[in-house]
Amino acid sequence: xxxxxxxxxxxxxxxxxxxxxxxxxxxxxxxxxxxxxxxxxxxxxxxxxxxxxxxxxxxxxxxxxxxxxxxxxxxxxxxxxxxxxxxxxxxxxxxxxxxxxxxxxxxxxxxxxxxxxxxxxxxxxxxxxxxxxxxxxxxxxxxxxxxxxxxxxxxxxxxxxxxxxxxxxxxxxxxxxxxxxxxxxxxxxxxxxxxxxxxxxxxxxxxxxxxxxxxxxxxxxxxxxxxxxxxxxxxxxxxxxxxxxxxxxxxxxxxx
Numbered sequence: 001x002x003x004x005x006x007x008x009x010x011x012x013x014x015x016x017x018x019x020x021x022x023x024x025x026x027x028x029x030x031x032x033x034x035x036x037x038x039x040x041x042x043x044x045x046x047x048x049x050x051x052x053x054x055x056x057x058x059x060x061x062x063x064x065x066x067x068x069x070x071x072x073x074x075x076x077x078x079x080x081x082x083x084x085x086x087x088x089x090x091x092x093x094x095x096x097x098x099x100x101x102x103x104x105x106x107x108x109x110x111x112x113x114x115x116x117x118x119x120x121x122x123x124x125x126x127x128x129x130x131x132x133x134x135x136x137x138x139x140x141x142x143x144x145x146x147x148x149x150x151x152x153x154x155x156x157x158x159x160x161x162x163x164x165x166x167x168x169x170x171x172x173x174x175x176x177x178x179x180x181x182x183x184x185x186x187x188x189x190x191x192x193x194x195x196x197x198x199x200x201x202x203x204x205x206x207x208x209x210x211x212x213x214x215x216x217x218x219x220x221x222x223x224x225x226x227x228x229x230x231x232x233x234x235x236x237x238x239x240x241x242x243x244x245x246x247x248x249x250x251x252x253x254x255x256x
Contacts, residue, residue: 006238010035013086014235015079015130017041017067017122018096022196023146025049026224027093027231032058034232036091039082041065061085067096068118072125079129088137091235092130094123094145094168099161099198112160119164124171127186131179140183144234145172147190147246149253165190169246176244185243187234192250194222218251 014031018024019040028038028049037059040046046062053060065078082089097119100111127143134141148165155162168188176186193199193212203209203221213221230249233239248254 001237003238007232007236008035009091009232009236012036012090012235013039013082013088014091014093015039015041015082015089015126016093016095017126019049019062020044020046021048022198023191023194023224023227024093024095025052026227027095028053028060029056030225030228030231031091031093031235032056032060033228034236036235037086039063039086039089041067041078041096043067059086067122067126068098068114070122070125072128075122075126076129076132078126079133083133088139089130089133089141090139091142092127092144093231093235094126094143096122097146097164097198099158101157101201103157104159107159115160116164116167119161120167120171123168124175127171127175131175131182131184134184135182141185142235142239143175143184143186144231145186145188147172147188149190149192149248149250151190151246152254172246173244180243185234185239187239187242187244188246189227189230189234190246190248190250191227192216192222192248192253194224194226196224215256216251216253217256220251222249222251 014036016028019028020042032053038053039061041063050060145168147168150162151165151169172188
């Protein structure tokens, strides 16, 4: 097998959470372009993602699910629904997440719980459900979660987001330690400052946006398309000896 063949996802099935817009949509398209059929999960319908994936000649299944309040049993059922439609699952991308901005001195219990639920709790239990499916299939598999620059930094006015993304980095290592023996690779991507819905408030603040842009060596905000190469690599056989690592896709932010 040639090296470029190792990046092929032909015949693979990927579950991607937060698939309706932004980074999730970009990763769906990258995976589909590499050959994968896609199961998109979000709390809203995903007609645009569906149309773009199908335009690449791949199958798409959309599953509407509230991942903030999903139980462990709900997430097992989600995986079972994906398998019933697609026949199997090979890749999980834990992308869905939210951010709540509030001064730490006044930060509310709901802002803490909602962010922690979707950004870390759901990540673990959906990974658990997929890992059990991979083991049942005896196929191995790939799990890629979306962390953040705030897995390395404290941030300002986002304590639950920082805690949750630090948790993603940590549980990525913990899951890799236990599941590598089943030929399951567990890794994460830490995006830098990306032009998405989550950063709209920052980008609308001219002073703060200028400070951020000045620090990014690449000189621009990241785009959903910037995630495609990283997700295809970590979802493919090309990364078969990469486990428990969080890859920064940040335009050089962490190097600054």
